[in-house]
Every structure is written in C-alpha cells, then in structure tokens.
Amino acid sequence: MIEGTLKVDELAALVGVSTRWIAKLQRDGIVPAPTKGEYPAQESITRLFAYFRAKGDGDKLDKLDSQRARLTKSKADIADFQRKRMIGEFVERSKVIGSIATIMATVTARLLAVPAKIAQRLATTMKAADAEELVRTAIEEALESLSQLEVVYRSRSSEQRPRGRPRGSRNGEASAEADGL
Numbered sequence: 001m002i003e004g005t006l007k008v009d010e011l012a013a014l015v016g017v018s019t020r021w022i023a024k025l026q027r028d029g030i031v032p033a034p035t036k037g038e039y040p041a042q043e044s045i046t047r048l049f050a051y052f053r054a055k056g057d058g059d060k061l062d063k064l065d066s067q068r069a070r071l072t073k074s075k076a077d078i079a080d081f082q083r084k085r086m087i088g089e090f091v092e093r094s095k096v097i098g099s100i101a102t103i104m105a106t107v108t109a110r111l112l113a114v115p116a117k118i119a120q121r122l123a124t125t126m127k128a129a130d131a132e133e134l135v136r137t138a139i140e141e142a143l144e145s146l147s148q149l150e151v152v153y154r155s156r157s158s159e160q161r162p163r164g165r166p167r168g169s170r171n172g173e174a175s176a177e178a179d180g181l
Contacts, residue, residue: 001042002041002042003041003042005039005041006038006039006041006044007037007038008023008034008039011031011039011041011048015045015048015052022039025048025051026039030048030051031044031047032044103149106149107146110142110145110146111142113142114138114142117138118134118135121134122134122135
C-alpha cells in the first residue's frame with residue numbers, strides 16, 4: 001500500500017500524464033479532491049488505474065469487436081460475390097463490353113447489307129409502295145436474324161474476346177457474320 005500524499009506534479013509523473021489532465025480528472029470526479037494542494041496517494045492511484053483499465057479495455061474491446069465484425073462481413077461479402085459469379089449472376093465487365101461491341105458490329109453489318117440485298121429488286125420496282133415493301137421486308141429479315149443472336153463467351157485460356165453467334169450455328173463456333181444478308 002502507498003501511504004501519504006502526492007503533489008499534483010508527483011501524481012502526474014507517477015501515472016504518466018500532465019498536471020492539467022490530473023486537474024481535469026479531479027473536476028470529473030475520477031481523482032479525489034486535493035487537501036492543501038496534495039492528493040491522497042493510495043486513493044488517487046487506485047482510482048486512476050481503475051479509470052485507465054475501464055477506459056482502455058472498453059475501447060480496445062469495442063475496437064476489436066468492430067474490426068472482427070467488419071472482417072466477418074467482408075469475408076461473407078466476398079464469399080457471396082464468388083458464389084454469384086460461379087452461378088453466373090455476375091459477369092466480368094470486360095465480357096459485357098466485348099459482347100456489346102460484338103453486338104453493335106453485327107447489327108451495323110447486317111443493316112448495312114440490306115441495300116446490297118435489295119438493290120436489284122428496287123431497280124425494277126416502279127411504285128413507291130412496292131419499294132417500301134421491299135425495304136421493310138429486308139429490314140424485318142435482318143432484325144429477325146439479329147433476334148437470333150446469342151452471345152458466346154470464350155474461356156480465358158483461348159485468349160479470344162466474346163463473340164455473337166446466331167442460335168443453332170454449327171460446330172459451336174462463334175460467329176458475328178451477317179448470315180444470308
């Protein structure tokens with residue numbers, strides 16, 4: 001047991017804090033009030049260490065618990081993402097961008113093929129209604145062909161980008177050609 005009293009600077013030096021902090025702790029009721037400028041040694045030290053222990057343990061436990069909770073949540077999020085990716089709910093951005101580019105290129109090629117396909121028939125048509133019908137039919141055929149487009153992903157090992165192909169194309173080969181246009 002510690003007997004006697006301690007001046008504020010002695011108490012501060014003993015516990016490793018500033019004299020201003022000791023005064024604040026005294027105002028907060030953590031440290032007993034001094035008598036004639038001196039603090040009761042035993043009671044002051046006991047109360048200070050109890051305060052530090054409670055404050056330190058609580059903060060550390062709170063921080064540790066919150067860090068563990070964050071880690072557990074992060075691990076669960078990663079596992080959920082990996083599961084969704086494996087079952088096909090998520091697709092890599094590069095595959096989506098490649099697919100869109102392939103689709104746009106295919107649409108462009110098939111629609112640009114329409115004039116060449118119908119040019120001769122249009123040349124022999126004299127009526128505007130007949131020409132309109134030929135153009136409409138050719139565009140509908142191109143759109144029907146495009147509606148059958150299926151996006152096929154290649155594995156990373158093949159080092160090829162995703163390509164579009166009409167459903168039912170032979171040998172499982174990917175194709176973005178304008179079939180029959």
